[in-house]
Amino acid sequence: MYGIGVLKTLGITFYHFLMTYVDEIRYLGRRDDPKNIPERQGPLGRGAFTLQYPRERRPVPERSRNIPFLVVDGETGKLRCTACGICAQACPVQCIWIERAKDPETGRPQSMAAAYHLDIGLCMSCGYCAEFCPFDAIKMDQDWELSSYTRPGFWSAEQLAKPETYHAQLHPADYAEEQAKKAAKAARARKSA
Amino acid sequence: MKYVELPEIPPELQTTVRLTTVDQLYNWARQRSLWPIFFGLACCAFEMIATAASRYDLGRFGMEIMRASPRQADLIMITGTVTKKMAPQLVRLYNQMAEPKYVLAMGACAISGGPFKEGYSVVSGVDKLIPVDVYVPGCPPRPEALLHGILALHARIGQESTRQMRAFRKAPDEGIPVPLLGPDLVDWRRYEGLMEPARVEVDWKEL
């Protein structure tokens, strides 16, 4: 019969519509519980697929990247950055500007940044700065609530700095690997000493 | 922007009486039904479509009606890189939108030219052409980030007053002069000083 295809299409749409109600009954009032969000938003979810942001939030994966941040070391309380310049060289849009500190008396370069600026209006979130930093000093942040009423421009080191505990909380697997490498290095240093 | 101090409602009437101002009511209605133009330029357009799709549903904010015609829209979301060849059409679209109209610059390319800023045919940010209300950084910004930007726009709309809105000005609105394509993009405001450049002033030291 001509028109069976159109009826099948309508049937499929109606099936999706019905499934949203079946899903409501299945959860029966516990739909808003944050524990159910991974299941509702995963491959086994049926029914309405909507995530009611800003009321409901989904945890993002560990490797998710937005704008970078500089890590303030937990032990020394200072930025880990040694102004080696690798992030500035690796950045595809060249949005990182670094001035290496100079010793005020001798004029020799020191291992820290006198000035560090990052243009967040230009950053393309590629993650190369975090990937190539040899000192684990810059990592990718996941914070995306950055809307503003004026044009975003250069962020200085103070605005980019976040504590090491924040890094450990955002990237648990990466932090565990970092700590393991540090411990191995310390063990080798003790053995050779 | 100061809110008018409203008198206290006695407790026995609080379920039946509500006091508001014309401004608050008008802004509340406008916030909940901003119709965007379906203006997708590049990759950010796909995140805008993902925001309008089922997971992050723009329909919850009254914005699922994405009109193609600028006459029927309130909000233009610049999603993607604005090139010099597209600049005249963008300004024409902005001029054709009816007041009150809002501009949301989504993504690094719309804010400042983004990764392609150094190119020869990319405009360094859409605020060189039209005035922008909200900037949403990211490359591309997540759908949640776009929704956050839209809520920031709602907050901004909520603070407007009908007495001072651009939409209710008495002076005639000439629109922004449309740039034309010569050996490079020709922006008439630079040459003839006709209109006050309707752009947000950028202060690079303060953020």
Add this chain to the structure above:
Amino acid sequence: MGELKGVAADIFPRLNERFPGALQPAERDGLVVDARQLVAVARFLRDEQQFHYLSSVTAVDYPQPTAEFPARFDLVYHFYRLSGGGYLALHVHADRDKPVVPSLTPEFPAADFQEREVWDMFGVRFEGHPDLRRLLLWEGFDGFPLRKDWKEAYYEEEHKPFKSRFPEGGAPVPAEERTPLKDNLRFPAGWEPQDWDFEEADRLLYQRMLSADRDPAKPLQTDEMILNMGPHHPSTHGVFRLAVRLDGETVRHLEPVFGYLHRNHEKIGERNTWLQNIPFTDRLDYINGMTNNLAYCIAMEKLLGWEVPERAQTLRVIMAEFARIINHMVAAGFYGNDVGFFVTAALYAMEERELILDLFEAVSGGRMLYNYMRPGGVAADLPEGWVEQAKLLVDERLPRKIELMQTMMLENEIVQGRSVGVGVLPPDRAIAFGTAGPVLRASGVPYDIRRAEPYCGYEQFDFDIVTAEHGDSYDRLALRFGEIWQSLRILRQALDRIPAGPVQAKKLTPGLKLPAGETYGRIEAPKGELGFYLVSDGSANPYRYHIRATSLINLTPLSYLTRGMKIADVVAILGSIDLTMGEVDR
């Protein structure tokens, strides 16, 4: 003289016999042809040596003399046989002061848009081209941008990384502040706006519209209308303008206008280092970033000669096939948009896409733009639980949902009415126009790069090449669903046996250098053949970086397909070709 390798070595004796004195080995790769014999040689290659497929036409600027040849523009043509195998690169040298080359367009229509692009970017004239206008920039633009001596307004240094950023980068200066006009503008000296004719670009376009495809024997003299669709249009899949000449509702001639998203990818690519280009390739066909990264890395690996570890190869295959599923579902969903579903099919496609994007975000960090592939492998290994999640999708959810979508779209009489018989592309025209991917296979040509020139270990996987018979829009749509089923088949095999081992051949540094040479590397991207033509001079930056964009070449037959169709069919045909403007305009 460079030593001839591969296909060029096989064919050189036969060519030398037939055209004595016209050919010699090129400096690095392929053969150099005398410009006057180019068309004859190309015709011989196509008719007698089965090189039917002209894949890419591009140019390289050598302002300084090289080891064997003087300063020149080097035009490069890549030919393929449809039975499989590698490429034959033909070079033609054009004088740098007055570059004129005979056009291949009358023989190979695939060269149409690409020759216009070479005119636009380099200023090389093609004699015999029916309509040589600028493609990506507008008429009147000052200069030819990809020449080595043309500097853009924000020019800082020849190559990145820039010295101003480190170690004396204390006072950051935005790029605008460095220019005299405080903006990204450069005008010729002494130029005044009142002397300029701003209507030139459109006038040339309309002249072409009115003169092409004229039927002198029309029985009834009616008025024809020129209609502009776009660049802001709900159905043109991005910023794309179509100028159509209509006789009532029937299309008599169609002229596409590009360049509304021209983002200077190739010029920026020459300034970037090799690794810095990888995130930029994501932005090409932004719907499936994984395959763009993969094509670039495969081209780089051809020059590097590195062997990719097996685990990395399987991971690459998994990501590429997931990207193929996303692309075809989204293509089908948006095709539904065009033929009248409003947004139902698109929303179902976006739902499945979100689930696959969750997987991609867990492994690479980006939802849509991944920066995941590296030369010699992939950036990072899989996190915990990824394979289980992927298997859930591939075994349970995706087959069910795709079955539903397929029934919904393919059995629907309205979709059939709008797609069957619309935009028929016969196989010989499909090959002549240089189309690739689903557009080529829907016309019945069983050419798939995963079989013709395998990469990434595709030989080990068991899958079929899907073809269709008629070559109309319905076949292109049905073929995409067929390819999704084949992708699921590959994924099931790949997810079961991911070998252990490292995921990178060598540790990378930002200043990676590639050995000198040139190559053309391509993959079967979901939309067709995505190729990268790379020329390296041994440094950390490319000398020439060209993208063979499949969406642009798939658009070459658009004028042919829409002739005689109704204006409403134009939208359906455009939807079935499936393009992304990021790739067309680069």
